[in-house]
Every structure is written in structure tokens, then in C-alpha cells.
Amino acid sequence: MGQKVVGSRSSLLLFFSFLVILVSKSKKQIKLPPGQWRLPFIGSLHHLIGRGLLHHTIRNLAQRYGGVMYLQLGEIPVAIISSPTIAKELLITHDLAFSDRPQSTSTNIIFYNNKGIAFSPHDNYWKQMHVQSFGGIRKDEISSLVSSICSTRGSPINMIEKIFWFTNFVTCSTTFGKMFKDQDKFIKLLKDIFILVSGFDVDDLFPSWKLLHKLSGAESRLMNEHLENKATRNQGICEFGGEDLVDVLLRIMEDAELECPITNNHIKVMILDIFVAGSETSAVITIWVLLDMMKNPNIIAKENLEKLTYVNLVIKETLRLHTLVPLLPPRKCREQTDIDGCTIPLKTRIFIPERFENSSIDFMGNHFEFIPFGVGRRICPGILFGLFNVKHPLAQLLCHFEWELPYGMNLKDFDMTETH
Secondary structure (H helix, E strand, O other): OOOOOOOOOOOOHHHHOEEEEEOOOOOOOOOOOOOOOOEOOOEOHHHOOOOOOHHHHHHHHHHHHOOEEEEEEOOEEEEEEOOHHHHHHHHHHOOOOOOEOOOOHHHHHHOOOOOOOOOOOOOHHHHHHHOOOOOOOOHHHHHHHHHHHHOOOOOOOOHHHHHHHHHHHHHHHHHHOOOOOOHHHHHHHHHHHHHHHOOOOHHHHOOOOOHHHHHHHHHHHHHHHHHHHHHHHOOOOOOOOOOOHHHHHHHHHOOOOOOOOOOHHHHHHHHHHHHHHHOHHHHHHHHHHHHHHHHOHHHHOOHHHHOHHHHHHHHHHHHHHOOOOOOEEEEEOOOOEEEOOEEEOOOEEOOOHHHHOOOOOOOOOOOOOOOOOOOHHHOOOOHHHHHHHHHHHHHHHHHHOOOOOOOOOOHHHOOOOOOO
16 A cells, blocks of 8 residues: 655655745735744845755744745845645646746856746747757667676776766767767866855855856857857767757757747757756766665565666655755746735745555646646756656666675665755
8 A cells, every 4th residue: 555645854845845036025015924033134044044954944944934934035035835735826826927937147147148948937938948859868878877887897886976977978968969079078167057056146145256157158168169060060960860959959040930039049048958957956866766775675676676667656755855956946926916815926036665656646746745846837847858867777777787885884874964
């Protein structure tokens, strides 16, 4: 019998909480959600900084103040939704009202004035770009990963390096083909940029900080060079015989009948969207699965592990225990809306796998107690690409190899503590 799906030690907030950032205050007296007391200039920041992991701190505050909570981060008021019922009201009943993303200094710099799928407004351009295919993963890369592990002949290996190499290589080859000579340099630049903008939006707090501009400029130059080479070589030189994503987007760019014409900058930001959503996240999920299964040898021993159905259960349980994005990306309100008796003003931003065996709960946005990929119009567009990037290589790794901890390592010494 399937067990009831319950929240992990970090509570349900990890999967369905997200920020609603108030960028303007109404002149009329409105009922704002309850929240912590605030100080001049810094607002509520002193309640969040230096108190451990941010999503754990917000969870603790939400347990005190309820499903809709009001904070102020510097000059920016914030409402935090941490209730499945209220999240459903906001993201389904009022989905269109909350379908935009807020814009910030750092996203404007990195994502070319927010022209990508992730941060562009919900308009005709966003709909046009959203329907373009991301392409599929290549079986050859999975075979290369398996062969690489086989070549070690049972010696201990660093699977973190192997998995990150695999996901980055798949994303690069799907996007650029195998002719992108600056792959390693490009991936390193992206990692540096994402480290700088993770957590609080540093560039919004310190607009004069130039490092982010320099890193983004270097990344842009690499992509410009590759796009120019692609355009002059004219097409479809993908090693596997078809077009890679850059070829497809360059061809689409020449379509004069597009409702919203696209430029090189649109193509570059689409590439960034894919790397943000499809590389590191897929690698982290795969690594967590392997770690959890080595800590639970009884799971590896199951006869049905080779079946993709059971691998699906394992992935669900991993996403429940180790959320990739504890605080889902914020939404911006397109019109003033009342949620749970509180007013959200105009321009508001807003390991037991069997537990899922007889459960209809999925992570495709239908069950609000479990939405690691978001929900509604702004649900992650790369769900299928990312899951394929996890499920199929994971199934091959579990099928071909026996997994255990390195020699002399004790399960009790295995540190599974979150770091961010």
C-alpha cells in the first residue's frame, strides 16, 4: 500500500513556496498580510541574514504567520505564499494575473533585458518562444558515460565530476552541436555568474558592482563568435545528422512571418535558459539519487529497479527530500487581486520511494503539495528535457553497475547536510 505523502524535515514550504514581491504601494489603506516587524532602510533583512539556510528561516516564519506572510527586503516589500490551498488560488484561479516575472538588474544583464522564456513578460513573444522545441538527448552520450565508468574497472571514482560532465556535454551538444570549441570556458563563465546572483540579488543591492557586467560580457562574446561561425557555415553540421538548437533558431530568425521577430540576443538568452534549467539541476538530482540509494542498499537490491516505473518513484522521493529550488521564482501581479482576505496590489511580484507507488501525485503542476517545477503558465518549460536527462542515464547506471560507498567509508559518516 502506498504511504501518505508527507513533507520532509524542511516542510512543504520547500516545494510550493514562492515570493510575491510588491514593487509599489497603494495610496489606499489596504489589508496587507501579517509579518515580522521592520527596521528603517533594511526592512526585514535582519530576520533572514545569519539565521541558517534562507528557505529554512522562511519556513519557520511562515509557520508563525500563516499561508500568506509579508516581509520587506530593503526597499522591496515581499509577500510569501506557503499554503497549497492559497497557492492553488493564486496560480490557477488567478493564473493570468500572476503570470509575469519581476525584472531585476542582474536578470537584465544576464538575460539580455529579460528576453528569455524564464523572465520575459507573459505576452505574444513569450508564447512564441515557449512553443519552440528544445530537442532531444542523444543516446551516444549515455553510452559514453557508461563506457567511461567501465574503464575504471571497479576502482573508486568521483561520480560528481562524471555526472556534471555528462549533463553539461549533453546540453552543449544539443544546443551548439559538437563544434563549440569554447565549451569548457563557456560553462565556467556561467557557473561564476550563477554563483554571484544566487540567493539575494547582489547586483540590485549594489548596482555599481561591475564584476557581473564583465562576466556577462565575456559569455556574450563567446556566443557571438559561435553564432557568427554557424551563420557563415550555414547549417546543420550536427554530428548526428540533424540540426542542433542554434541551427533551428537561426533558421527561425529568418522567418519574416514571425509575429515577434527574434534577434541574436533572443537566441543567446534562449541558450542561457536551457543551461540554467537543463544542466546543473539535472546533475544535482542524479547525484542525490545515487547518494540516497547508497545510503539505502535495500533500494538498490530491489528486483524491479531496472524498470523505469520504479526509477520514477525514486526520482519523486529524491525531489521530495532534496528540493532544487526551495523558493520558486517570483511572479509579478498584472492586476490588483485579493488572496485569502489580503490584497495583492497591482504590479506585485509575486527516502521511501514506495510512498508514491499507489499514489496519483505527480510533479507536473497538478498537486500543490508537490510542485518542484512550478505550475500554471510559468511552469518550467524544460521539465521533459531535464527529466529525460536524469531518468535515462540513471536507469543505465543502475542497470550496468553495483553501487556502494568507497572503501572504509561508513554510512554514519556520510554527510547529507544541505549547503544552500
